Amino acid sequence: MQKTYYDPADLKKFGNISDWNEELGSKFFEYYNSVFKEGALSEREKSLIALAVSHTIQCPYCIDAYTGDGLQRGITKEEMMEALHVAGAIRGGASLVHGVQMMNKVNKLDM
Amino acid sequence: MTQKTLHKRHSDLANSKRQLQILSNGIFQNGDLPKFKDKIAESNQFPLKARKLEILQINVGYMCNQVCEHCHVDAGPDRKEIMTRETMQQCLDVIKKTGAHTLDFTGGAPEMNPNFRWFVDEASKAGIKDFIVRSNLTIIKSNKKYYDLPEFFKTHNIHVMSSMPHWTKGKTDKQRGEGVFAKSLAALKDLNAVGYGMPDSNLRLDLVYNPTGAFLPGNQSALEKDFKKVLLEEFGIHFHNLFAITNLPISRFLDYLIASENYEDYMYSLVEAYNPAAVQNVMCTNTLSVSWDGYLYDCDFNQMLELPVSSKVKHISEYNESLLEGRKIVISQHCYGCTAGAGSSCQGSVA
Numbered sequence: 001m002q003k004t005y006y007d008p009a010d011l012k013k014f015g016n017i018s019d020w021n022e023e024l025g026s027k028f029f030e031y032y033n034s035v036f037k038e039g040a041l042s043e044r045e046k047s048l049i050a051l052a053v054s055h056t057i058q059c060p061y062c063i064d065a066y067t068g069d070g071l072q073r074g075i076t077k078e079e080m081m082e083a084l085h086v087a088g089a090i091r092g093g094a095s096l097v098h099g100v101q102m103m104n105k106v107n108k109l110d111m
Numbered sequence: 112m113t114q115k116t117l118h119k120r121h122s123d124l125a126n127s128k129r130q131l132q133i134l135s136n137g138i139f140q141n142g143d144l145p146k147f148k149d150k151i152a153e154s155n156q157f158p159l160k161a162r163k164l165e166i167l168q169i170n171v172g173y174m175c176n177q178v179c180e181h182c183h184v185d186a187g188p189d190r191k192e193i194m195t196r197e198t199m200q201q202c203l204d205v206i207k208k209t210g211a212h213t214l215d216f217t218g219g220a221p222e223m224n225p226n227f228r229w230f231v232d233e234a235s236k237a238g239i240k241d242f243i244v245r246s247n248l249t250i251i252k253s254n255k256k257y258y259d260l261p262e263f264f265k266t267h268n269i270h271v272m273s274s275m276p277h278w279t280k281g282k283t284d285k286q287r288g289e290g291v292f293a294k295s296l297a298a299l300k301d302l303n304a305v306g307y308g309m310p311d312s313n314l315r316l317d318l319v320y321n322p323t324g325a326f327l328p329g330n331q332s333a334l335e336k337d338f339k340k341v342l343l344e345e346f347g348i349h350f351h352n353l354f355a356i357t358n359l360p361i362s363r364f365l366d367y368l369i370a371s372e373n374y375e376d377y378m379y380s381l382v383e384a385y386n387p388a389a390v391q392n393v394m395c396t397n398t399l400s401v402s403w404d405g406y407l408y409d410c411d412f413n414q415m416l417e418l419p420v421s422s423k424v425k426h427i428s429e430y431n432e433s434l435l436e437g438r439k440i441v442i443s444q445h446c447y448g449c450t451a452g453a454g455s456s457c458q459g460s461v462a
Contacts, residue, residue, distance in 0.1 A: 012383070043333065072322070072329035074337055076279055 011061045044073050051080060052087040114178040114288065116187035117363060124366045125185065127417040133365065134444040138375055144382050147446045154387040159440040161409070164432060165397040168215040168457065169194070169202060170411060171227060172403045175219040176253050179274075179287045181321055181364040183415055186219040194403040198427065199230045201405055205430045206237045215243040215398075215457065217411060220250045222260055235267050242269040245319070245457075249291055251298040261305045270315040271307060272354070272457075273299070276323050278341035286323045299348045308350040317352045319459075325373035327384060327451055328355035331460045354459025357381075359412050359448035381447040389454025392461035395440045401427055409440045411457075416445065 018025025036046050047069050054062030070080055117125035124130055138144045151157045172193035175186035206214065214234055221227055221244055231242065244264065251260045264271055275295060276286045283292035299316075302308060308316030318338060322328050335353035342348040358364045360377060368374040395409040399420075405427040408414040422438045424431050454461035 012379075043330075044337070068326055069329075071324065071326045074277060074329065074334055076277075076282065 006060050008060075008064060011064055014061070044075065047073055048075065048079065048083045052083040055084050056087045056091060114180055116178060116189055117185045117366060119187065119189050122366060124362070124369075127415065130361055130365055131416055131418075131443060133369075133374075134360065138378060139444055144378060147442050147444050150382070150385055150447075151387070151390055151442075151450075154390070156387065156390045159390070159393070159396070159442060161399075161436060161438045161440060162396045163436060164209065164211045164399055166213040166215050166394075166399075167202075167206070167209060167211045167401065168217060168398050168411060169401045170217050170403055170414060171199075171219070171221045171224040171230070173219045174223050175247065176223065176250055177220070177247055177288050177291065179247075179363070180367055181286060181323075181358050183359055183362045183364060183412055184219060185362045185415070190219065192403045193224055194226070194405075196226045196229070198403070198405040199226055199233075201427045202230075202401060203233050203237055205427055206234055206239055208432075209430075210432060211399075213241040213243060214239045215245070217245040217457075220247050221245065222250050222257060228263060231263075231267055231269070240268070242267055243272055244269050245272050245274075246298075247287075248273045248275070248295040248298040249287075251301060252294045258301075261302045261307060264302075264307070265305050265314060268314065270317070271302060272317050272319055273302075273350075274321065275318045275338070276321050278338050278345075282323045286321070296346050296348065299342075299350070300346075303349050308348075310349065316350045317354060318350050320353055320355045321358055325368055325371065325377045327357055327380060328455070331355040331453060352459075354457075355453075355455070356457070356459065357448045357451055357455035359445045361412055361445050362415055378444070378447070381451045384451035385447060386450055386452060386454060386462055389450040389452075389462040392454060392456070393446075393449045394456035394458070394461075395449075398457070399435065407435070412445055412448075413441055416443070418443070 015029070018029070036043060036050075047066060050062070051066040051070055054066050067080070135146075139146050148157055151159060170184075173184055173186045173190035174188065174193060175182075175184075175190070176188060178187040216227070216231075218224070224230075234242070251257050273295070274287070275283065277283050280292040283295065284290065299308070302316055305314070306312045307314040320328060320334055320338070328334065331353065334355055338353050339350070342350065360368055360374070360381070365374070368377050395413075398410065400408040400411050400414050402408065402414050406414075407420045407422070407425060407427065407430075408418065409420055418441045419425055420435065420438055421441050422435055424434050449455050
């Protein structure tokens with residue numbers, strides 16, 4: 001039994017999820033590949049979005065994958081870090097914007 | 112510049128036999144990864160054989176003004192292996208009778224060979240029209256005696272292929288040495304000034320991109336688009352095409368992979384990205400590599416690993432094109448570098 005929840009080598013086995021449900025697995029990967037193709041957004045822009053989201057959902061596999069993907073595309077570490085701060089800002093903002101709810105409640109209850 | 116050649120450091124990786132041992136042992140010996148030979152046999156491509164010769168790639172010496180971190184030649188200022196005029200003359204004798212249409216000069220910095228210009232002049236007289244020089248760019252700005260290189264290249268309509276790993280200073284200088292980015296831009300401007308790389312100009316200026324670490328190159332045309340945008344918008348520089356080349360796990364790049372504990376992961380990514388379609392067009396099938404001392408190799412990488420051609424003909428002085436055609440290409444696990452993804456050659460992607 002493995003001693004940790006995450007093994008970097010498992011990322012390479014992602015495709016194996018289709019083994020237990022070929023139809024849904026195939027549909028997922030087809031969709032996944034279509035999403036990352038150049039469209040209104042460039043592949044480069046999508047890669048940076050994916051990197052930021054990876055950190056938001058704190059998925060080690062995704063962080064590995066999209067850091068490597070970014071390097072291959074020539075994305076610089078400065079660009080990567082800025083993308084992360086966008087994720088961080090939204091994440092922090094999401095907590096803080098609820099402060100309005102807190103303030104509303106305090107204002108309602110407090111004399 | 113803190114980087115030193117493996118030779119200067121007396122590293123055991125300066126020994127090609129040691130490199131070949133590493134490439135055959137470990138993950139390839141215990142069966143975790145298939146050997147290159149077995150991999151190409153899966154698609155009936157073993158043995159790989161040389162086709163008609165098109166490009167004669169001549170390494171005129173390992174001396175270089177730079178010591179790049181990823182260099183597969185282990186080139187540097189301390190390397191004294193330089194092609195003599197006598198060996199050049201033997202090459203010229205071959206050039207007069209070869210069916211190859213292209214002469215491709217590499218090094219080190221080929222321009223540093225004191226007989227480089229003489230060699231080009233003579234090859235030109237011998238009828239060669241298609242020249243390539245693999246220039247590191249900074250050589251043009253390194254010393255007054257090289258300032259007129261763009262004009263010299265132009266005189267012979269030499270196709271200039273220049274190394275540039277990124278459009279930012281940080282990544283470029285980290286791989287190639289402090290100050291290289293600024294000097295490279297200045298050299299590119301000098302080349303543009305005489306017409307190289309300009310839109311519609313027939314003076315070809317292409318860039319060669321090598322990844323700046325333990326990862327494979329991304330899509331060649333996407334990288335070209337990004338390079339073009341930044342170099343033109345920020346620096347007013349033009350070039351024609353960008354060729355993405357995979358770093359092969361030999362010499363200083365192998366040393367880097369091992370020291371950074373990336374060797375196994377890198378080999379896994381090369382093998383995973385193996386593309387049988389790229390095998391058909393690997394450069395060793397139409398190129399012959401000549402070393403500074405006149406010996407013949409299937410490619411510049413095999414030259415550095417001291418893996419000579421598998422043929423009765425071993426030296427330029429005994430050159431025989433019909434004997435060399437159809438020869439079996441000498442392979443090892445470094446060859447995975449040329450067959451990963453879209454493939455990699457001195458002319459960029461092949462698949």
